[in-house]
Amino acid sequence: MQKGNAAYIKTINKKLILQCIKEGKAITRADISKRLSLSKPTVSTLVNQLLEDDLIYESGNGQAANVGGRKPVNLMFNSKQSYIIGIDIGGTNVRSGITDLNGDVCAYRNFPTQQHLGKNLFKEIKRSAESMKDQLKIDDKKILGVGVGTPGVTNVAEGIVLEAPALRWKHFPIKERLKEIFDLPIEVDNDVNISVLGEHWKGIGKDKSNLIYIAIGTGIGSGIMINGSLYRGSNYSAGEIGYLVTDRVHAKDFHPVYEGYGFLESISSGSSIGKQLSDKIGKDVTAKEAFAFYKQNHKDAIEVINLALENLAIGLANYVSLFDPELIILGGGVSSSFSIIQEQVIDIMKRYTPRTCEVQQTTFGKEAGIVGAAALFLKEQDTLFNI
Template structure:
């Protein structure tokens, strides 16, 4: 019995209604096509309430009737079944990279309807991004309901208020990206680290689908890591969880290493990131034979060319690639031991050489880790960030569909 001095908040009925609508939507998404009776049975919400709320969701366009289900054991009329209306609303995913940025319009099933890619600008990225978003949104059908933008930024990002604390690739420090874009676009904006967002994309539509404990590691210019633990992004106390590029994979380096490839880059990035691999080769060029494919008149070299040379048997390239993979394997094993994931997803530019990388990583994890997660290559490629951006919106937005992923 409620005590006399206790008061019922006038907002409680509305909050309960919103919670029930989301629970119904979650059930429909997971079980579709599904009948009202099945929803009531699974959610323990009364049939009357399920009927009322599904009628409301139908009027709002979030769900649709898709046909008849199977009759019960006692026969009778077949029930009408319900499914999510994938085109009821759309989310914009934005993947900001150091060299290029992609914007995409995705529906509730993660299908891309429109997409645009443009070069990133270190000197004027905020203005460039705003202008490109204005142009992109102006070309979207006016009848489309956009519920928000989800943005992956290449750096440490405080997701609670959308401030990019540090993004060396863009020269950003403490940039209030969420506030600036919401003021400009008049739409809800959600911002997170780019690898976190890519991990959401892979868990929704790619290599992590139906998994609740996932590590995603991207290896390119830098090395990033997104952690999804028990179905939730783990961001850390300072929003810097997953900065695996700073992991030290050589005990001697604890005392003597002070030489990052770029300012703000860590030890593992200096050994296994693309620029780090190139620098190691250039630093040992005296070991390359006169006919080595690594030799360049202008000194320019890419990590891809180093891996290509390793495939052809070049001794220097093989040595550097082998050492880099060992460092990467050590970092992955340490992460696996700490978080015990179901799957480790590897993405980024280095996966263009997956034929050389994956077998050695898998062998090392099998031999040295007490647990044996799957080691998979990312499936969504360059679309992981924008699909993940849409997933971020669907997890965080205040519309009824929010939180159903």
């Protein structure tokens, strides 16, 4: 066997063993050997290397196979061996956190985006990261790298945000700016793409290979996972569901609520729902207030929200027909009114789709983007960790 092939097989086996230990909670060398059909000497050698790397540890004694027999030692995954910095840059807030190798958020910070956007945004991101490292009493040696989510279309290969209306960015060199503050490996992607990665790793999309995450907030975007892999498209703009045209009649007179936003966004996004109702009643209201009015049977709120949800349902029906996902997850600010959305959207979808598809609300809170950014880093970097 050639050296290169032997090294590759060794790395693959090491990954499999580490994954086995992660999934097994407490597992012995003999269990690993049986489960993976690897020889005991091979398992023993690679386990010793993982112990030296501090990626696993031995935990007490297991159950004895025979009365009076020697009790085997259990192996456990050391999720605190390394950490990842996850950053979610949103139009309203920048959320950052440090996760361990299990994706658990060990430290969290946030600050308002617009207040820092034109001047010291990246200095503030750096300050947040340093503050979290101090809190956890760790330095860069313990950090594998940085994962970052940004709104808008992002050229992942070049690290450039092509357009992010919420941040007023066009062809913005996000990765280059991040390298000025972090001397670490960096991975960048669209914020909704990292959301679907986070759901697949730690959320309700776990163990599902075909998954769509749709964020309904100021705009509407989606992340698409096909056969366990993120689908970005040929120009990194796959999943721009906000641009779907869901009504031929209304499309003739279409004018975006905000420059750069698409047809579906201009009817069904949170900002659009708020604006449409504000125009009708002559008073500024938010989407949250619009849904509250809806619950009170407010005539104008019912009209605006019914139209928004009908168009959203048609958009989701198109997605189900095209991608045949196992699950659609709804996130973003508008998803907090999920009970109303679910009530209307599911029935409309059933009329237009060849098969039904489960639609659920995200179970993640404010830390969603941080977990997703960490998932992005581990997915894109060639590490021992399979997620």
